Amino acid sequence: MRAVVLNCTLKKSPDPSNTQLLADVVVEALERRDVEVRTFRVVDHAVPPGVVTDLGEGDEWPTLHDxxxxxxxxxxxxxxxxxxxxxxxxxxxxxxxxxxxxxDDEGRPVAYNRVAGVVVTGNEDGAHHVISEVCGALGDIGYTVPGQAWTYWNMGPGPGPDYPDTDHGHDWSKSTGEAMAANLHAVATALARTPIPPPPSSS
Known part of the structure; x- marks a missing residue:
């Protein structure tokens, strides 16, 4: 089984990414389940705005899409x-x-029978709002989002330290991230056994 992490930090490599540190909790839990994980820091790639898969020369989104x-x-x-x-x-x-x-070859949206989850960091409140926005979009695209397929860390409202600068909340974020990985793997395994069929024909 394979997984992809799209790290949507605003920081280009090699700057440290707080978001990556929490995502690594999920990565490690997936790897313990023999999942092969690839991570992409999207800001390091040329991904211009658009709503098509390939915008032509210089567009690196097709690599991430593949x-x-x-x-x-x-x-x-x-x-x-x-x-x-x-x-x-x-x-x-x-x-x-x-x-x-x-x-796909059977007439299903290509995201069918794939699962998705969300990792959120930040020293502002709003994590549940971010989770809802991203999960809602992933569901629209066709991904299956299992229950509790998310983890987050923040310091509550207002400014504060970054994720690596404090131990505050790390235990909860870690245990939630490990549950997220378990749920993603379990549902992906179930969908591999019993795939979602193509949508009913409208004709």
Whole structure:
């Protein structure tokens, strides 16, 4: 089984990413279940705005798109900015919009029978809002979002230390991230055994 993590931090490599540190909790829990995980820091790739899969020369989204289609599990990891997903996360969702009209060999949207979850960090409140926005979009695209397929960390309202600068809340975020990984793996395994069929014909 394969998984892809799209880290939607605004920080380019090699700057440290708080979001990646929490996403790594989920990555390690998936790897313990023999899941092969690939992580992409989206801001390191040329991903221009758009709602099609391939915008032509210089567009690196098709590489990420191919990775999504090669994986059964997707984790979108995003910081919280002004109570919302990062602009990079929003761009990822907009580029994934094209997947709604892409079909597999049996006439299903290509995201069918794939599962997805969300990791959120930030020293502002708003994590549940971010989770709802991202999970809602992933469901529209065709992914199955299991129950409790998310984890987050923040310091509550107002400014505060970054994730690696404090132990506050780490135990809860870690246990929730490990539950997220278990639920993603369990539902991906179930869908592999019993796939969702193509949508009923409208004709």
């Amino acid at each position: 990775a999504l289609l090669d994986a059964e599990i997707l984790v979108v990891a995003t910081p919280t900015w002004v109570g919302h997903p990062s602009s990079i996360a929003q761009r990822v969702i907009e580029r994934m919009d094209a997947m709604i009209s892409e079909q």
